[in-house]
Amino acid sequence: MLERVLRILEYDKMKDQLLQFAGSSLGKKRVKAMTPFFEEETIRDEHAKTAEAAKIVRLKGTAPLGGLKDIKASIKRAEIGAQLNEGELLDIASTIYASRRFRSFIEGLVEDEIELVILPEMTRSMTPLTDLEHEIKQAIDENGHVLDSASPALRQIRQSIRSLESSVRSKLENTTRSSSGRKMLSDAIVTIRNDRYVIPVKAEYRNHFGGIVHDQSASGQTLFVEPEFAVTTNNQLREAKAKEETEIQRILFELSGSVSEVTGELAVILDVMTEVDFMFAKAYYGASIKATEPKLDTDGSFDLRKARHPLIPEDEIVPIDVSLGDAYSSLVITGPNTGGKTVTLKTVGMLTLMAQSGLQIPVQEGSTAGIYQKIFADIGDEQSIEQSLSTFSSHMTNIVNIMDNVDHESLVLFDELGAGTDPTEGAALAIAILDRVRSIGAKVIATTHYSELKGYAYNREGVINASVEFDVETLRPTYRLLIGIPGRSNAFAISKRLGLGDDIIEEAGLHVTADSNKMEKMISSLEDSRKAAEKDYDEADALLQEAEALHAELAEELERIEVEKERIFERAEEKANKAVEKAMEEAEFIIAELREMQANAPSIKDHKLIDAKKRLEDSEVTLKKKKKTSPVKKKKPVDTLLPGDEVKVVSLNQKGHIVEASGKTDYMVQLGMMKMKVKKDDLLYIDRPKPVETKPLATLRGRDAHVKPELDLRGERYESAMMDVEKYLDDAVLAGYHQVSIIHGKGTGALRKGVQELLERHPNVKSTRLGSQGEGGSGVTVAQLK
Template identity: 45%
Template sequence: MNEKALRVLEYYKIKNMIKNYTQTSAGKDLIDALKPYDNIYEVKEHLEETREALQLLAKKGSPPFEGLYDVREGISRAEKASTLMPGQLLKIANMLRCSRRFKDYVSRKEEEESFRVIEDICEGLVPLKKLEDEILLAVVSEEEISDKASTTLYNIRRALKDKNASIKDKVNSLIRSNSKFLQDNLYTIRGDRYVLPVKAEHKGAVPGLVHDQSSSGSTLFIEPMGLVNLNNEIKELMLKEKAEIERILAELSGKVYDNIVVVKNNANIIWELDFIFAKARFASDTNCTCPSVNDKGIIDIVEARHPLIDSKVVMPISAYLGREFTSLVITGPNTGGKTVTLKTVGLLHLMALSGIMIPARENSTVSFFKEVYADIGDEQSIEQSLSTFSSHMKNIVNIIEKADDQSLALFDELGAGTDPTEGAALAMSILENLRSRGTRIVATTHYSELKGYALKTTGVENASVEFDVETLRPTYRLLIGVPGKSNAFEISNRLGLPEYIINTARENISTDTLKFEELIQSLQEKSIKAENDARISEGLRLEASKLKEKYEEKLFNFQKTRDNAIINAQREAKRLIKEAKEEADEILKNMRELERLGYSSEARQKLEEERKRLKSRLENVEDSMNKKMEDEGEGLSEVKEGQEVFLPSLNQKVIVLSKADSRGEVLVQAGIMKINAKLKDLRASKLTQEEKKERKKREVNLNLKSVSSSIDLRGMDSEEAVYNTDKYLDDAYRAGLGEVTIVHGKGTGILRQAINDMLKRHPHVKSYRLGNYGEGGTGATVVELK
């Protein structure tokens, strides 16, 4: 990618913003080295890793970067088998701990969504728990080694502590006995040896070794002879401590050296993860989304915001090209947002091609370009004797030499800075030459000739930035398909320029030009009116849809309540019959017992007859109830997948999910349960005459309604989305629609999965698939109805 475009489009400012989200200087260095990738595969993979990192931040919180430092210097020393300092070892241990925790951070349970790219990156992390624990056990801080580092060090420090206690007692005794010769009744340390501050005139009264004296010479720091041996012992122990610490550091450094390949690989992966999550945090804070990327030159950016403009004041811009046209000519007044539009389109492409998510709406599309050229701003140079026109032309010459069908060219005020007639002719020639090569072009201009060129040339489209003449302020809206009007007369009139001067100016302009400007104004007014009408009709449609859903929900709840009442009544009747049977059996049992105790066989026979009569009566009641609960008829010999049938054993209607197997069993859906049932136990699901009339009436009424060919579920939770989709598919089926679109968005994929699970078993669905390009991609599911 050429350096000029990166600089002019302020790409480096974006990288500096991302740097603020890194944890280490190694991560910052990776961002410094970042440039747009040179193939579409890498672009998609790096965008995907950023999207996955953003999802991980949302689902699992901040990644385990605590205590992570840049340890490249320590690793470099370890590679040379050098002994590392305690601080370097500690940072390496923290990096290893971070690597191990990252494995746990990205590991997922079976039901969780996978994160393919980041999981693949983390596959290379190798935990070194033993080495990590050994370092953290031995090293307390950058200056301190723990007593637990070794038994020898523990014993040395314990002995050193005892010796210090002994010498302090001895020193205090000497202070008391020689207090009249001392400058102060205290001891001090010189060169790791305990000494007394003796007055210079009494140096002979305290025999010992002189180590130092005060700046005035009035005090001598003398080590009494009685302390020499103790001081020597302490010094010896301190030397042993130092040697043991060096041995421990050398041993730990050796273990790092033994695992240097793994340590270095873990560090490189952690730096990369630091870089990836910095991009994700930037995307989170600037409300970015992951765009689709194509290599066909198609651009469709929806409500894009320039990331360097304050989010509170920036106006969203929507721009598209690459399908019906490949060149966009933007016209309109100064300060209307033309240059911001150019920079937004260019910068967002550079960001996306670098694996950085862009501040735009979901389903935005960018194209892969090998080069982005930008001629924006006034770069006249006094030193090089270049005028504004010359500096622009120098850039354009470079673009003409190198641009091809895999390039995006951005021109600000093309042909400006010279004679208007010649400049307009030159601009048209440049645009036509680049267009013939297949270069995608976005250019801004004030020339009316270029508006006409865009109107009559295939593959070139006009666009304009809207301007409110009443408020004399731009709205910053980009209107594609509408050439811009300069509004010079209207603005001048509003600012107080006399009417006669404006009229004279109008007379100096040709009639064709005035008609052209009036046509532009008429087009703008019609465009604005059409958008307002569309907005109002959309509001009415949503209101009608809500009312429809409200009354359908009421009807559903009413039917559900009625069905529940019937089921409860049937359940209660069964319970009463069962209790009656049990009671009758108990009575007969008691009768037999009484007969055994003395009743005749004749009485027994009569009792049996009564029992049979009672049983027959109960069975007749039960058969009568079952007859009402289910349609009488023979078992079905054949069923189809998705067919609704009646299962008497459950006393409810079920949906057939599979064909009959060799044993004559089929899989059916009963509510949320899936069970196997014999084909002979199934009955045809029939409706009463009243239900048929009611259903026919409802179907006629529903078929008269206008049912949309799509439903938007974005923003709903899974349960609400499944419920709304189920109702929508019923309406679409009754309305006779053959194919509908369910818009669920890309998001985390949970909503898409819930909808797909429901579609698998829905009786109206013949087949379904993810949307193709232009149908919403993976953010939509296209359903073919039976």
């Protein structure tokens, strides 16, 4: 039954298309042997292989598969110890090279983080027989000629052959060049007969040269003579060539022995590469017909969207949407002939066979294909002259076979069910057959032009009507499948369009039953409703696409604005940080100068210097990025400046804060570590800090100062450590510590020495000592602060 179904659905024609994409004779054999599978696991495995190959084709365009040869016979001959010829050995080397190159290709894809599962595992099973490949290629060139380098003995023999050939040719050419020789020769050339060098001698001078006659011309006027003086050299040359042939046979036998040692590995390579070639043939074919991988449904349901028959050219076919198995398990397609009903049946059948063969199918992404244990089809003219069967009898014979074998896991395709006999009886028979197949649980698609079956779907649960659209204006089918709408005969409309008289059409209408008229009006109403719904859908879809495009455009513009905002913010932050860094550097320089002055001016308190430095450090600006910004409120002008207000001295272009008012128009302003009196007119108000709760002075010392009584320098670089010690001592003085510990570790002693030297010259350090046994010993220096 399957063979007949494959023939009816033209499965072999599809395989002929697939055959063009196989790269080797082995791949072509694999394609020719392809048939649908019926085990779910096998089908899913085949689809996984095809999908992985298709992924590589989509990303890389092609895969390196050239060089694969059919070496099965050579492997078997090598196994039994036979000697392989040059061509067989070259095919083996070519196949090894093809497998090695493909394996490297897959490994490269994996390194590029392309997700592959099946092909890496397949290629890992192939042993890279690089040594055998090189051994063969070093002995035999691409034309099948054994090279001089195949063995030292062969090189020596061939050198001897070339020397002997040169010698005999030289002797004979001397004869052809001599004046007496030219007179006795038909032509002044040296030629070969019976693998021996000879000269063409005129018949009358045959006895002049002696030697052996090997051949003569057709006229008998020229004899090809091996002169007596050349016989010995020719004999030596023949002996050398015999040695050459013996050595070549020895080399081939040795190479054949190397092949016999790895026949198992070669068989694996051949099997894997054949399967790879088949996988990529399916992938290339799928790409050529714009196929996609379908979802698979084991319940036999399918939903094929924009489905196309692979044998019909893309520019000639109208894609169809057809589904079965969810709301209904039987589909009855009605309507006139040549409308595309049979194409719909064949499309469903072909795509089902392709899906169960592991092929991707020409449908829209997201389509579903059913998996069936049996597929039956009764399509086309089955009239048999040999068996004296009419069309009806032949169809019925096929239907009987289907009814005997159909089960609940079957897909059945009936074309023109009940045709070829009396319409009334044929329609009744069709209904009975459909009812029986439905009761078994099989999925059914049937086409018919019987009007009685138009009402069939309305009286049966799980059955739905469908039709192929027909354009009355052009008198041509559109080939669009309309689910839920039975087909109209359109006979009256077509006749009127073609010019048949209205009176004849009206009279014909009187012979149509009231039920038929009612059915036709219902169908017409359904078509009108469908067209209106399609128009509304198209308008809504156009509006949706326009809205989506506008949304995408706005989103892109918003993203651009956010990126620009971030860029501007980063530039501002960078500029502000540079300004703060410059101010810190200047502050450090000023503090250093003041410390030098401290020795000469004891009245300058050290804690004041440290406090000034802390204020400078706290002035560093950190800009916080915000995704959403609220509008900036304008500051109200301030008439009276209060202590603490942030101001800018316009003449100095410096910021500071009001310390106190020195009069009605003068203010004492703190600028960094300096205080100066400034006129009100020279001041620009910036901001007024909010009042904060202050703690008593005592709370600013000890633990609340967040300064630990020790500083750990282990692991730091020398220069960084010295800077940390400087800052830590200032913080410790402010925190009120009398003693601190500097942990520098033992190590080489360089860090300890640097710390101790810094502590000795620091003005706030009273004395230093190494730590005791319980304090860390020589790895710690303890400093007493003033």
